Each structure stands twice: as C-alpha cells, then as structure tokens.
Amino acid sequence: MTKGAPSAISPALRDALSQWLSHLGALNDASDHTVNAYRADVTEFLDFLARHHGGAAGLDQLRAVETRDLRAWMAHARAEGRGARTLARALSALKSFARWLADREAGFDATAILSARAPRHQRPLPRPLDEDAARAVTETISDEKAEAWVRARDAAVVSLLYGCGLRISEALGLTGRDSARIATPGGSLTILGKGGKERMVPVLPATAEAVAAYQRLCPWDIAPQSPLFRGMRGGPLNPRLIARAMESVRLRLGLPASATPHALRHSFATHLLSAGGDLRAIQELLGHANLSTTQVYTGVDTARLMEAYRAAHPRAKSAG
CATH class of the missing domain: 1.10.150 (DNA polymerase; domain 1)
Structure with missing residues (x-):
C-alpha cells in the first residue's frame, strides 16, 4: 500500500x-x-x-x-x-x-x-561569532566599491541584528515610522515576531547612529508607512542582498561559513549571557515563546568556557 x-x-x-x-x-x-x-x-x-x-x-x-x-x-x-x-x-x-x-x-x-512522548533530540548549538568578529562585521559589512548609501544601509541592518537581536525578516520589516522611534534618545522598537508575539527591544546608541547615517544618505523618500530599508531601485530590500554582503565580509575577514545574518542574532544572545545577562530577560529580547529555546545559549556559553579551559589549563595542555 x-x-x-x-x-x-x-x-x-x-x-x-x-x-x-x-x-x-x-x-x-x-x-x-x-x-x-x-x-x-x-x-x-x-x-x-x-x-x-x-x-x-x-x-x-x-x-x-x-x-x-x-x-x-x-x-x-x-x-x-x-x-x-x-x-x-x-x-x-x-x-x-x-x-x-x-x-x-x-x-x-x-x-x-x-500522553505519548517523542524521542529526545539534541538541539543543535547556535554558532555565534566572537565579539571582535561581530564588531568587525558591523564595521566592514559592505564592499568599499559600493555606493555610500548602500554601505550605510548594510551597516544599519547588521547593527540591528547584532545590537537588538532581530531576525533578518524583522529588521527588513521596519518602516519609516519605526526609524523615528529608533532616533529617540533611549529609543526602543516594538517588534512583532513569530507567532504574532510582540516584544519591546531597546536600541543602543551605536545602532541608532547607524540607522540615522543610512537615512541621511538614502536617495529614497522614507515615508512613515514605507519600508525603512530599500533596494537599488527603491523597493523593499531583499534579504538575499544582506546574505550576499555577509558572504563577502566573511571571506574578507576569514570567518567560517556559519557567519550568516542569523549568526549575528545568536551572537547578540551569547554575548549578553557571557556578560551576565539574565536568561529570562534575553528570552524576552529574542521573542522566544519558551525559555527552553533560549536555554540553548547556556550550552554555547559552557562550550566556550570548556574550550578556554582546554586551551589554558596546564593539565589540559599536558594531557593533549
């Protein structure tokens, strides 16, 4: 049958x-x-x-x-x-x-x-960039041959991914109305994420500056209801263009293939956790419905700690 x-x-x-x-x-x-x-x-x-x-x-x-x-x-x-x-x-x-x-x-x-239970599966660990690599990506995302407004646009997008933990779809879904909220001192964004879950995300000054720089150079009028980020012909920015920019900067910086736009969101969460951020607060910032989804980053943090231990501990080095 x-x-x-x-x-x-x-x-x-x-x-x-x-x-x-x-x-x-x-x-x-x-x-x-x-x-x-x-x-x-x-x-x-x-x-x-x-x-x-x-x-x-x-x-x-x-x-x-x-x-x-x-x-x-x-x-x-x-x-x-x-x-x-x-x-x-x-x-x-x-x-x-x-x-x-x-x-x-x-x-x-x-x-x-x-009452049936599914077999357990190992959730794959995210692969974030280290802090220096994440910073380098946000500063050098675009090819120097690109137009100034395009370089500013790409820098603003990746600043939102790394500085606010946004998904690429969330960043590219922002409108001119959202840019006014970003520009406000101590500004924040209201993001509608997966499953219609709404969350409030604070905007760092560096991210606000990156968005403001893009707006100053953008050749297209950004009305409150229109897309904030534009393509070369003025239409909504295709996420594939940001993916290509990441591919390019990855090659220039010698980063692994896992250095994708989504890796910047992983980096946002992992670096917050490493700095002592509260897991539930990070859950809210990421828009995860369940804490278990966010807890995967504790595994990343532990893995990084063990790597550092194996690299630096005298007994670990002698055992190798």
Missing part, C-alpha cells in the same frame, strides 16, 4: 481530518506550509495504523489506539530514517488532531495519544 494513500483511511476519518485542517487554517491562522506538513504527518500515522492492524483506519480504530501502537509507529519511523526532531513534529500534529477529535466526538478518549 502506498504511504498516505486515501484507501488506508475510512471516509469518516478522512472527513474529520479535512475539517481539522480547515480549522487550523481558519481559526489558528496556520500557514499553508504548516497545514500541509500536519496533513502529511497525521496521514502517515493513519496509514501505518491501517497496515499495523489491517483494513482501513477509522474512528473506532483510532479510538482504540494504545501506547504500544504509538511505540510501534515511532520505531517504524526511526527505522525508515526519520530523525527525532521530525518525529516530534509528527507526534505534535497527531496530538493536536486527537485533542480536536476528543472535543468533537463523544466517547473519544485521547489519553493514550496525548
């Missing part, structure tokens, strides 16, 4: 799946990409359930799911090469569907599914 084939799912369950996906898109404002990923994840589980027990997967079969069925599914998925992170996402989708069914279908007990 082909994975995810419609015949593996009963008409009633297929209809319920379709309604749930519509609910996700309409009420939870899920993107098309998310809806499609959830559809694939749940359909794959239902297909496995049908093959595991024989016959088409229906509401009764889903209602009878036990912990051992879920373990068998996860073991099968791992044997096929699915990583722990991908499987965790699939289980999250299945739990969301089961929770929705439990609210909708009388007698549907989702306890077995909701």
